[in-house]
Amino acid sequence: MDKQNSRPGIAAGQLAPEAYVENFSELHPPLSRHEAFVEADRCYFCFDAPCTTACPTSIDIALFIRQIATDNVKGAAGTILGQNIMGGMCARVCPVETLCEQACVRQAGEGKPVKIGLLQRHATDYLMASGPTGGRPLFERAAPSGKHVAIIGAGPAGLACAHWLAMRGHDITIFEAREKPGGLNEYGIAAYKTLDNFAQREVEFILSIGGIAIEYGKALGRAVDLAGLRASHDAVFLGLGLAGVNALGLEGENLAGSTDAVGWIAVLRQTADLADLPVGRRVVVIGGGMTAIDAAVQSKLLGAREVTIVYRRGPEQMKASGYEQDVARTRGVTIRHWARPVRLIENDAGHLCGVEFEHTRNDNGILVGTGETFVLAADMAFKAIGQTFDPATLNGSGEAMKLEGGRIAVDEERRTGLARVWAGGDCIAGGKDLTVTAVEDGKVAAESIHRALSP
Amino acid sequence: MADLSSTFIGIKSPNPFWLASAPPTDKKYNVERAFAQGWGGVVWKTLGEDPEIVNVNGPRYGAVHGPDRRLLGFTNIELITDRPLSVNLREIKEVKRAWPDRAMIVSLMVPCEEANWSAILSRVEDTEADGVELNFGCPHGMSERGMGSAVGQVPEYIEMVARWCKQHTRMPVIVKLTPNIADIRFPARAAHKGGADAVSLINTVSSIISVDLDAMAPEPMIDGKGSHGGYCGPAVRPIALNMVADIACDPATKGLPISGIGGITTWRDAAEFMALGAGNVQVCTAVMTYGFKIIAEMVEGLEAWMDEKGYSTIDDFVGLAVPNVTDWQHLNLNYVTKARIDQDLCIQCGRCHIVCEDTAHQAITHTINGERRFEVIDEECVGCNLCVCVCPVLDCITMETIRGIDPRTKQPINPDYGNWTTHPNNPMAVKDAAR
Numbered sequence: 003m004d005k006q007n008s009r010p011g012i013a014a015g016q017l018a019p020e021a022y023v024e025n026f027s028e029l030h031p032p033l034s035r036h037e038a039f040v041e042a043d044r045c046y047f048c049f050d051a052p053c054t055t056a057c058p059t060s061i062d063i064a065l066f067i068r069q070i071a072t073d074n075v076k077g078a079a080g081t082i083l084g085q086n087i088m089g090g091m092c093a094r095v096c097p098v099e100t101l102c103e104q105a106c107v108r109q110a111g112e113g114k115p116v117k118i119g120l121l122q123r124h125a126t127d128y129l130m131a132s133g134p135t136g137g138r139p140l141f142e143r144a145a146p147s148g149k150h151v152a153i154i155g156a157g158p159a160g161l162a163c164a165h166w167l168a169m170r171g172h173d174i175t176i177f178e179a180r181e182k183p184g185g186l187n188e189y190g191i192a193a194y195k196t197l198d199n200f201a202q203r204e205v206e207f208i209l210s211i212g213g214i215a216i217e218y219g220k221a222l223g224r225a226v227d228l229a230g231l232r233a234s235h236d237a238v239f240l241g242l243g244l245a246g247v248n249a250l251g252l253e254g255e256n257l258a259g260s261t262d263a264v265g266w267i268a269v270l271r272q273t274a275d276l277a278d279l280p281v282g283r284r285v286v287v288i289g290g291g292m293t294a295i296d297a298a299v300q301s302k303l304l305g306a307r308e309v310t311i312v313y314r315r316g317p318e319q320m321k322a323s324g325y326e327q328d329v330a331r332t333r334g335v336t337i338r339h340w341a342r343p344v345r346l347i348e349n350d351a352g353h354l355c356g357v358e359f360e361h362t363r364n365d366n367g368i369l370v371g372t373g374e375t376f377v378l379a380a381d382m383a384f385k386a387i388g389q390t391f392d393p394a395t396l397n398g399s400g401e402a403m404k405l406e407g408g409r410i411a412v413d414e415e416r417r418t419g420l421a422r423v424w425a426g427g428d429c430i431a432g433g434k435d436l437t438v439t440a441v442e443d444g445k446v447a448a449e450s451i452h453r454a455l456s457p
Numbered sequence: 458m459a460d461l462s463s464t465f466i467g468i469k470s471p472n473p474f475w476l477a478s479a480p481p482t483d484k485k486y487n488v489e490r491a492f493a494q495g496w497g498g499v500v501w502k503t504l505g506e507d508p509e510i511v512n513v514n515g516p517r518y519g520a521v522h523g524p525d526r527r528l529l530g531f532t533n534i535e536l537i538t539d540r541p542l543s544v545n546l547r548e549i550k551e552v553k554r555a556w557p558d559r560a561m562i563v564s565l566m567v568p569c570e571e572a573n574w575s576a577i578l579s580r581v582e583d584t585e586a587d588g589v590e591l592n593f594g595c596p597h598g599m600s601e602r603g604m605g606s607a608v609g610q611v612p613e614y615i616e617m618v619a620r621w622c623k624q625h626t627r628m629p630v631i632v633k634l635t636p637n638i639a640d641i642r643f644p645a646r647a648a649h650k651g652g653a654d655a656v657s658l659i660n661t662v663s664s665i666i667s668v669d670l671d672a673m674a675p676e677p678m679i680d681g682k683g684s685h686g687g688y689c690g691p692a693v694r695p696i697a698l699n700m701v702a703d704i705a706c707d708p709a710t711k712g713l714p715i716s717g718i719g720g721i722t723t724w725r726d727a728a729e730f731m732a733l734g735a736g737n738v739q740v741c742t743a744v745m746t747y748g749f750k751i752i753a754e755m756v757e758g759l760e761a762w763m764d765e766k767g768y769s770t771i772d773d774f775v776g777l778a779v780p781n782v783t784d785w786q787h788l789n790l791n792y793v794t795k796a797r798i799d800q801d802l803c804i805q806c807g808r809c810h811i812v813c814e815d816t817a818h819q820a821i822t823h824t825i826n827g828e829r830r831f832e833v834i835d836e837e838c839v840g841c842n843l844c845v846c847v848c849p850v851l852d853c854i855t856m857e858t859i860r861g862i863d864p865r866t867k868q869p870i871n872p873d874y875g876n877w878t879t880h881p882n883n884p885m886a887v888k889d890a891a892r
Contacts, residue, residue: 035851036802036851039851043527047748047751065754068751072723073725074724074754077754077757077758081757
């Protein structure tokens with residue numbers, strides 16, 4: 003008998019074992035050598051290339067593509083990683099369809115941009131596969147400067163900052179609250195985008211420069227505090243990310259079956275055998291960003307029968323790009339727009355059994371309910387309505403540490419209001435919450451720190 | 458880490474990549490932009506006597522395009538510099554002062570009289586340039602006035618002018634050769650006899666790039682008429698490589714330094730010229746296609762290759778291919794290869810089959826067991842390599858050396874070296890094959 007019919011509600015192991023492997027295989031298979039040559043050939047080597055302008059880390063894309071075309075793939079990797087030390091992960095997760103590939107003149111020319119993301123992956127994969135040997139290393143550490151920098155958070159912002167500073171001879175200690183480095187690269191990015199433990203391998207590569215120590219299980223506000231770090235180090239960089247998630251504030255929010263999407267994805271990423279991870283038969287995801295897409299798609303890939311994303315506004319307002327919305331739809335996820343949740347419905351067993359929504363509309367820029375409601379049956383509901391920065395960890399230094407829109411305010415050098423304290427990544431105000439912008443924050447802050455430490 | 462620094466006939470540059478004398482090296486503005494990007498040296502666009510020449514006011518260039526309008530060949534009907542001599546000389550001096558570590562060579566073309574050459578050389582010396590290049594190559598415009606390739610095609614003139622120049626200046630003298638000649642060795646020997654410190658080649662190849670079929674005139678078209686021009690770019694690279702090899706292999710010009718020119722676009726092109734004996738290279742068409750920034754790929758690529766191969770300096774590999782250049786009659790006729798098609802890489806376009814079937818030896822299948830499949834038939838394959846040349850997938854078809862019985866001849870392959878000079882079919886066969 004069909005496993006799905008015979009098991010009500012939330013259950014693990016709904017699929018045959020092979021299905022998990024196939025479902026979670028590469029979203030975009032890497033380019034073969036032949037494909038890389040054909041694709042690299044399409045680049046026009048533009049003047050002041052629009053793709054480089056669109057890249058938050060200003061990677062010299064035309065140059066690295068030309069290097070791939072002349073069979074100097076390692077050189078291409080060097081060009082990429084010199085500007086963005088997480089070029090490998092970025093090649094897998096960056097929303098290229100809204101950044102470099104959208105800017106590509108071949109998008110304007112014939113609607114077919116050069117596959118910059120896949121070419122970047124081709125080059126960085128080549129380097130990771132060839133190991134640190136094979137001639138000179140890409141990056142060399144300068145002589146020790148005698149300066150010590152403390153970094154909170156071993157996510158993309160913290161690691162990028164650490165690598166840049168370590169190259170210039172400074173000593174870095176990263177304090178990471180979790181047991182593994184990588185931040186959202188390790189705990190948040192969809193599993194089908196980062197196979198083969200790539201996030202960890204990339205961290206190993208970054209650490210191979212030397213001079214960087216990571217202490218795990220050390221959360222700011224518990225094991226270490228900001229005042230103490232400022233006293234014991236020459237500079238501090240905060241790459242705290244967003245620890246909190248927005249609550250719905252609705253009746254039934256705490257029912258069994260109602261889950262925070264970010265937390266669930268983190269569990270999924272650390273689950274060795276996906277057949278062990280329970281998922282609902284009917285899943286509702288509330289929200290419109292990448293987290294909502296990733297939670298929805300991965301639920302479907304785990305075997306959920308019906309998965310619906312419900313977003314309070316329209317497709318153009320969703321933070322997830324049109325491309326990502328299409329990916330979700332081709333995987334069988336339904337996306338419904340212009341509806342907001344009203345309450346989560348409880349069954350006799352005290353478990354979630356549905357979510358009631360109200361249709362919305364735009365009334366001169368204000369979102370209003372129309373009064374018309376509907377119910378979606380659900381045994382699992384994911385909240386994916388945004389992450390928040392938790393300022394409590396800053397131990398009361400919040401006054402000098404100006405906040406803006408609930409996140410840390412920084413200047414163009416990523417300096418906070420507190421002397422000798424910099425910040426970057428999702429925890430700062432005004433960012434785009436992308437891996438690539440976090441890397442750029444880490445780099446800019448590192449340049450500023452280095453200047454401050456080198457009179 | 459590989460060291461790209463170059464010393465060519467005593468002239469130092471941080472890398473062996475120079476710009477050839479052409480529009481990119483016409484003005485201080487261009488040259489300084491090039492140096493800012495990292496080019497190792499330039500040969501300033503050819504100076505002539507005052508009054509300056511004039512160029513046409515319409516199209517000067519034309520192109521041969523490959524797929525996607527990739528520029529494969531380029532032609533020009535542009536002449537030498539059309540700026541006053543004094544302006545050029547002043548700018549050369551300013552640039553050399555501002556960029557002392559980069560090579561500054563001045564290309565010259567004046568009437569074929571000793572006094573004319575002597576006069577211009579002394580003015581160039583005042584600029585503190587590192588050397589001069591004698592332009593005996595332009596196939597258009599100037600040649601009709603007894604200069605350019607009109608000199609380059611007459612070895613006696615080359616020797617005469619080179620000797621004049623060596624007598625009238627202490628600057629190193631490079632002679633630039635035209636390819637529009639039957640045997641490049643004669644001009645090269647003449648330059649050598651005249652005392653030239655080096656030769657540079659090739660200049661452009663006489664050409665008509667295309668014909669406008671509506672106007673019925675060659676392009677580039679000026680008011681309904683066209684003239685032959687000078688062809689260059691990737692399309693001429695093999696011609697240049699061959700001529701560089703000819704000179705490098707000629708005992709009469711052994712040791713004569715060579716500056717390689719002709720369609721160099723990537724690091725690999727430069728390395729190939731240098732492997733055949735060029736001490737450095739000059740680039741023009743590639744920068745006129747992509748801008749000066751391509752130097753980044755060339756420098757980084759050459760360094761990476763040198764590191765990979767273990768060459769610490771460019772002297773470690775210049776000329777390494779020269780001993781392997783030989784005459785056809787000395788090629789080993791007992792070396793037998795067959796084509797091999799990798800079925801995992803094959804995309805089933807069938808081009809290998811049809812060219813072999815139509816134009817070569819009918820040695821590739823198109824159907825096996827009712828399925829579309831392309832495999833080599835060893836009994837027919839002569840190892841000509843045509844399939845490799847037309848296959849769109851790199852390394853899908855490769856040539857494998859075979860030993861034992863050749864399925865095509867049904868005869869055992871002679872394991873020893875043997876060439877045409879001793880072959881029984883050769884009416885002039887000798888007893889022992891000299892390699």
